[in-house]
Amino acid sequence: xxxxxxxxxxxxxxxxxxxxxxxxxxxxxxxxxxxxxxxxxxxxxxxxxxxxxxxxxxxxxxxxxxxxxxxxxxxxxxxxxxxxxxxxxxxxxxxxxxxxxxxxxxxxxxxxxxxxxxxxxxxxxxxxxxxxxxxxxxxxxxxxxxxxxxxxxxxxxxxxxxxxxxxxxxxxxxxxxxxxxxxxxxxxxxxxxxxxxxxxxxxxxxxxxxxxxxxxxxxxxxxxxxxxxxxxxxxxxxxxxxxxxxxxxxxxxxxxxxxxxxxxxxxxxxxxxxxxxxxxxxxxxxxxxxxxxxxxxxxxxxxxxxxxxxxxxxxxxxxxxxxxxxxxxxxxxxxxxxxxxxxxxxxxxxxxxxxxxxxxxxxxxxxxxxxxxxxxxxxxxxxxxxxxxxxxxxxxxxxxxxxxxxxxxxxxxxxxxxxx
Amino acid sequence: xxxxxxxxxxxxxxxxxxxxxxxxxxxxxxxxxxxxxxxxxxxxxxxxxxxxxxxxxxxxxxxxxxxxxxxxxxxxxxxxxxxxxxxxxxxxxxxxxxxxxxxxxxxxxxxxxxxxxxxxxxxxxxxxxxxxxxxxxxxxxxxxxxxxxxxxxxxxxxxxxxxxxxxxxxxxxxxxxxxxxxxxxxxxxxxxxxxxxxxxxxxxxxxxxxxxxxxxxxxxxxxxxxxxxxxxxxxxxxxxxxxxxxxxxxxxxxxxxxxxxxxxxxxxxxxxxxxxxxxxxxxxxxxxxxxxxxxxxxxxxxxxxxxxxxxxxxxxxxxxxxxxxxxxxxxxxxxxxxxxxxxxxxxxxxxxxxxxxxxxxxxxxxxxxxxxxxxxxxxxxxxxxxxxxxxxxxxxxxxxxxxxxxxxxxxxxxxxxxxx
Numbered sequence: 001x002x003x004x005x006x007x008x009x010x011x012x013x014x015x016x017x018x019x020x021x022x023x024x025x026x027x028x029x030x031x032x033x034x035x036x037x038x039x040x041x042x043x044x045x046x047x048x049x050x051x052x053x054x055x056x057x058x059x060x061x062x063x064x065x066x067x068x069x070x071x072x073x074x075x076x077x078x079x080x081x082x083x084x085x086x087x088x089x090x091x092x093x094x095x096x097x098x099x100x101x102x103x104x105x106x107x108x109x110x111x112x113x114x115x116x117x118x119x120x121x122x123x124x125x126x127x128x129x130x131x132x133x134x135x136x137x138x139x140x141x142x143x144x145x146x147x148x149x150x151x152x153x154x155x156x157x158x159x160x161x162x163x164x165x166x167x168x169x170x171x172x173x174x175x176x177x178x179x180x181x182x183x184x185x186x187x188x189x190x191x192x193x194x195x196x197x198x199x200x201x202x203x204x205x206x207x208x209x210x211x212x213x214x215x216x217x218x219x220x221x222x223x224x225x226x227x228x229x230x231x232x233x234x235x236x237x238x239x240x241x242x243x244x245x246x247x248x249x250x251x252x253x254x255x256x257x258x259x260x261x262x263x264x265x266x267x268x269x270x271x272x273x274x275x276x277x278x279x280x281x282x283x284x285x286x287x288x289x290x291x292x293x294x295x296x297x298x299x300x301x302x303x304x305x306x307x308x309x310x311x312x313x314x315x316x317x318x319x320x321x322x323x324x325x326x327x328x329x330x331x332x333x334x335x336x337x338x339x340x341x342x343x344x345x346x347x348x349x350x351x352x353x354x355x356x357x358x359x360x361x362x363x364x365x366x367x368x369x370x371x372x373x374x375x376x377x378x379x380x381x382x383x384x385x386x387x388x389x390x391x392x393x394x395x396x397x398x399x400x401x402x403x404x405x406x407x408x409x410x411x412x413x414x415x416x417x418x419x420x
Numbered sequence: 421x422x423x424x425x426x427x428x429x430x431x432x433x434x435x436x437x438x439x440x441x442x443x444x445x446x447x448x449x450x451x452x453x454x455x456x457x458x459x460x461x462x463x464x465x466x467x468x469x470x471x472x473x474x475x476x477x478x479x480x481x482x483x484x485x486x487x488x489x490x491x492x493x494x495x496x497x498x499x500x501x502x503x504x505x506x507x508x509x510x511x512x513x514x515x516x517x518x519x520x521x522x523x524x525x526x527x528x529x530x531x532x533x534x535x536x537x538x539x540x541x542x543x544x545x546x547x548x549x550x551x552x553x554x555x556x557x558x559x560x561x562x563x564x565x566x567x568x569x570x571x572x573x574x575x576x577x578x579x580x581x582x583x584x585x586x587x588x589x590x591x592x593x594x595x596x597x598x599x600x601x602x603x604x605x606x607x608x609x610x611x612x613x614x615x616x617x618x619x620x621x622x623x624x625x626x627x628x629x630x631x632x633x634x635x636x637x638x639x640x641x642x643x644x645x646x647x648x649x650x651x652x653x654x655x656x657x658x659x660x661x662x663x664x665x666x667x668x669x670x671x672x673x674x675x676x677x678x679x680x681x682x683x684x685x686x687x688x689x690x691x692x693x694x695x696x697x698x699x700x701x702x703x704x705x706x707x708x709x710x711x712x713x714x715x716x717x718x719x720x721x722x723x724x725x726x727x728x729x730x731x732x733x734x735x736x737x738x739x740x741x742x743x744x745x746x747x748x749x750x751x752x753x754x755x756x757x758x759x760x761x762x763x764x765x766x767x768x769x770x771x772x773x774x775x776x777x778x779x780x781x782x783x784x785x786x787x788x789x790x791x792x793x794x795x796x797x798x799x800x801x802x803x804x805x806x807x808x809x810x811x812x813x814x815x816x817x818x819x820x821x822x823x824x825x826x827x828x829x830x831x832x833x834x835x836x837x838x839x840x
Contacts, residue, residue, distance in 0.1 A: 199655055233638070233780030234781050235804060237686055238679075239624075248669070248670070255665055266655075270698050270699045272692050272694055278690050278691065289698075359653075361653045384650070384651075384655060384659070387651065
């Protein structure tokens with residue numbers, strides 16, 4: 001019997017049951033989820049997923065970075081695999097959808113294909129990546145698997161070495177083995193990830209699906225404007241070297257620069273710290289935390305240059321000195337154009353309205369973008385809310401996204417078959 | 421024998437000896453003075469002054485607010501007095517000149533007249549006012565003496581009730597008696613104060629003397645800009661309600677407003693506090709500490725109105741809310757125009773270059789301005805520095821100021837005699 005795979009749809013009820021069971025693990029009184037990587041709730045969540053996979057008769061695996069996989073083997077067991085994945089960990093006091101929906105969607109796709117009695121020509125693997133949110137080390141699992149992590153990255157976990165080591169030990173792992181999770185490039189045929197948008201655009205437009213064109217690169221710097229402390233009553237305005245004035249003008253003009261010259265980018269002045277910070281002393285130093293994001297490497301560089309240039313010009317205008325600080329940069333990841341077409345084709349097949357858009361947030365998909373054909377699906381976030389208990393997506397939107405993941409995966413399988 | 425009083429000059433060496441002896445009391449390793457009101461060094465300084473006055477055969481008095489006086493009695497012992505004064509207390513880690521020079525100058529004027537064998541027709545009193553700097557309660561002594569202090573002011577000393585009470589007890593005083601220091605209006609014929617400028621204008625211009633036209637009024641508010649926290653990567657710039665942007669634009673434009681419309685006023689944005697204050701979250705709230713100073717009540721009100729209007733317009737432009745907070749205001753004090761003429765006349769007599777200027781800082785003189793003819797003399801501060809060990813004035817400038825205080829006091833005496 002031949003199955004018409006284009007008509008295959010996921011099991012809504014099973015997916016919902018899984019989603020709600022998982023959302024109870026680390027649930028907060030406010031309706032969100034607190035499941036930071038390698039903490040108590042995350043370990044419970046990992047145990048829950050392990051049991052679900054084992055009950056399903058899909059193969060279960062864990063690698064040295066703690067990445068958990070369900071595998072639907074292909075007819076060529078030694079061939080490469082298509083990976084579908086996301087993460088079960090959350091930010092502290094996070095929401096129910098971010099990451100979790102993508103992992104359960106990947107698992108559901110495999111279960112649906114298994115239920116259909118389908119043996120694909122190429123293996124399909126659903127993965128829960130360790131610590132995407134950066135409780136210890138951001139996108140730890142996906143970077144370890146794709147070889148984008150190095151020994152230096154492991155030396156500065158955000159909560160210190162011993163917290164990290166203890167967390168790893170709780171799931172039977174060691175920092176010293178993590179880099180062994182790296183897989184050879186030719187074992188990975190492609191990567192797909194479903195995620196909530198975490199922004200307001202799809203919900204505001206009423207569009208069903210966002211097809212991610214790029215995951216933005218992120219730069220961070222602390223700008224130090226250094227002027228001179230003076231008596232705020234006796235020093236004429238014209239003689240002041242006011243670091244706060246420079247920081248203020250920079251912030252206003254940086255917004256203008258973005259809106260005029262970088263429509264695809266965003267910036268944020270997340271904090272300013274004034275010194276000495278009292279009513280009656282002109283601030284001699286202001287530390288300004290600047291973040292900037294752009295969808296391509298070239299744009300990120302141009303944006304950084306424009307912002308530094310603006311800060312320098314503003315400092316000169318206000319007669320204060322500027323220290324631009326060291327930049328911490330996460331590179332931009334461009335999605336494969338053929339994958340954009342596959343996703344659009346699959347969305348059309350399902351009758352879903354879709355649009356292309358960059359992702360302003362980082363995702364596990366960025367670890368794969370340079371390695372293999374990589375695609376990413378967004379579904380609408382109500383009110384654009386994320387990383388909190390008010391993170392919410394409509395259930396119909398979730399189902400649309402999961403069916404799109406299924407159909408896009410099947411088109412990738414077919415493409416592999418046709419070329420292989 | 422008739423003395424030509426217009427040729428009388430103070431004793432430079434005695435004044436310098438007094439200045440240096442006093443500067444050793446509370447001296448800091450950095451070359452400044454740490455003598456906060458009612459602390460150990462201040463009490464030593466008070467004891468030193470008491471002994472110097474008592475050795476001089478001038479009358480010594482202390483009132484219930486701790487104000488210390490030296491009196492050169494007039495021929496009418498029951499008549500009003502001309503008061504010359506300032507304060508011996510300093511800010512923590514302050515300088516040698518602020519306040520101390522004015523007290524020693526007043527004392528030196530009386531000593532010089534006493535040495536000359538001169539009995540004025542009206543009494544002359546040199547006063548060290550308690551706690552001008554506000555270690556416990558700002559301009560405590562001068563406000564108590566002039567009746568500008570009330571019971572409510574005494575209830576909130578900056579370092580708490582028990583510290584204040586203990587400090588008073590160390591000099592034999594009680595909070596409950598302070599208001600009894602108030603003197604009847606008709607006992608005060610005029611007030612003169614010599615002080616360092618604490619700003620850079622006189623030194624930069626090379627002008628010998630500043631004749632103070634007004635002591636600025638001071639307003640303080642904490643403006644709260646309230647927007648919305650959002651993901652700094654996924655929220656388009658156009659949809660953000662960024663409290664930091666509003667605070668930044670306000671700061672830049674407030675400067676422009678000052679320079680264009682309020683040339684005699686100053687403002688200071690002393691601090692901004694961003695919430696939540698991280699790189700990747702759009703700040704939902706910024707608390708901005710705003711101070712504004714103007715030489716007249718009307719200008720202070722107009723300035724406040726302009727600043728609040730600007731903050732409101734900026735908040736609207738950035739689509740954030742604004743809370744303007746409660747204003748804490750210290751009123752402006754205008755100097756007597758006849759006193760300005762007397763001071764100019766005396767400066768001309770001494771061949772000193774002078775200019776009129778407002779005082780951006782508060783002084784004991786402001787307590788007297790509504791009560792009696794009040795005048796204030798500034799001498800140059802090198803580099804405009806004050807309230808620190810680098811506070812410095814040239815000794816010649818100090819002597820010029822003290823001789824001006826002497827000559828101006830003599831003109832006031834003569835004016836009293838002519839009209840009385």
